[in-house]
Amino acid sequence: MINITLPDGAVRQYESGVTALDVAKSISEGLARKVLAANVNGEVWDATRPITQDATLKLLTWDDTDGKLTFWHSSAHLLAEAIESMFPGVKFWVGPALESPKGFYYDMDLGDKKLTEDDLATLEKKMNELAKKSNSYVRKEMPKAEAVQYFTSKGDEYKLDLLSNLEDGKITFYTQGDFTDLCRGPHIPNTGFIKAIKLTNVAGAYWKGDEKNKQLTRVYGVTFPNQKELDEHLAMLEEAKKRDHRKLGKELGIYTMNDDIGPGLILWMPNGTVIIEELEKLAKETEEDAGYKRVVTPHIAKENLYLTSGHLPYYADSMFPAMEMDGEKYYLKAMNCPHHHKIFDAEPKSYRDMPYRIAEYGTCYRYEQSGELFGLMRVRCLHMNDAHIYCTKEQFAAEFRAVNDMYQKYFKIFGIDKYVMRLSLHDPEKLGQKYVNQPELWKETEDMVRTVLVESNIPFVEVKGEGAFYGPKIDVQIWSAIGREFTLATNQVDFAQPRSFNLSFTNNNNEPEIPLIIHRAPLGTHERFIGFLLEHYAGKFPVWLAPLQVKILPISDKFMDYASDVKKKLKKAGVRVEIDDRSEKIGKKIREAELSRVPYMLVIGEKEMTEGKLSVRRQGKGDLGVLAVEEFISSIKEEIEERKSGE
């Protein structure tokens, strides 16, 4: 007999070889019907795998993340079974479950054959047929030599590659129906659990994620234990689409693009420009308070600048090609730092000038690959909330913390509560290729940054091989309201460029000393940040950012004079205001104002005019009642000046 400890602490005794499913049955039949897998001593197992020693056991159902992941991974095997029946001879790579986006994929090599999206419907049908058979997922252990022999005979280089990284004695196969796959598992008991299937798309994916390798075919899908959940999932995706910044950006007249201008080049329309100017105002105030000085630099520079900075060898491919003028090559700048370094270097610096902080909303051009372009999030012309801080080693920690405080301040204003700081380090194996070959300086600066992060109690994760070529960086990952993750800002430490530019200041021993540089861009770029804000606020900007803050809606044109009067007063108070002077009914004016997400609507009719008041309506909230004009003005002014979130 063995002891099984359940999550509530209860210990039950079973025969050795009992399965999680048996345990579930001994508790209740209903539970047993829901069990997808089990957590045995902290490891996720098949519910049908015999347990031969004392164990703690948690039964996993659809309500558990691991239950869902097991379900989706088993669905990937079901997909593979359907594909193999349709394309005999197909070779499979891996088919993992995904938490976000939900579902799974399977990568495969179809040889000369092509899989198009039209095939997905056929595959779904086949998967449904196979699922209905309720075939069990059967686990089998196999010695490595036998497995190697098996796949060698099949000529399956992919599975042989997987095997080469596996230890003998830990190799398992799973079979359901006619399909057998090398797989560490676990799986759900049988295919019958899978009731609702949606294959979402087919895509190319490089083998092992390396573009030098062959491109495999990847099929994405998602499955559920009932149709209702699939329908809900699809409805949720539809909802998310409505919040997509590209859709909102068009609807709200924020930006546009045009074939004659070029891909990835944003045309900011008047509404978007208002937001840009408000953001810059915020940044300028904040940076002024934090002791930055502003600078302005040109959009181009000679080749030599980028040879000095070291950018050209690393990033030539993603810069626009050079223009030749007077026998000189000029590049569009892809970053502002070299220009700023020249400003630092224009006048001799002493330790009394340090830290030296210069800021610019710099316009940069990057030749992002065509497939990378994505709405406002990845573009070829961007406006960066850039600044460089030149400081001594001793000042580094305080400066770094001040930068972090600035991030926090912004997060608060914009209501960003979910973010992760990622400490991106170099990869020692790629020194001299992707990273400047200065191992000691890498170590020193990475340690410095880590220490500051730890000492400041800033939560962070470390990632190797994500650093900038000139130093470690901190990336701030944020999530838009529709779950899209991206890097908002990077904050980098640079030990390389001060050396390549020969930057120095005179220290208090009257000796030249090399400064450290902090590159920072808390608001990222206008493009990416406004893209984020559109999704974050679902287009309902707080009043201070809203392109149009107030729309005056006269009941009829009899009240137009009073409306213009109110408009004049609001304008004088610095409010962005317009009158809807069309001869439409008030219901229609309200509807359209609501849809255009103007924060405040002022309804003006007979009553308001005679009393010298306003009926105030808040977007999304409805009628707020009647206010005197002056009352409304002082309240909205406060809301704007304090940059209230509007909640």
Add this chain to the structure above:
RNA sequence: GCCGUUGUAGCUCAGUGGUAGAGCACUUCCUUGGUAAGGAAGAGGUCGUGAGUUCAAUUCUCAUCAACGGCUCCA
């Protein structure tokens, strides 16, 4: 850059081997209406671009450009 999909009016989308349609938006007129769509009329498209097949191409084929879903990449 690679794999897949899409491209018809300002927007959302029908449609066809015989040179195009709806709703909304727009213009004009009527209506002057109190908190999410008042009515009528009108205007608007070389069917992304180029080539090929055909008596005839928006429709079929190829190329190209762009967007979208992924992969790779992001100083």
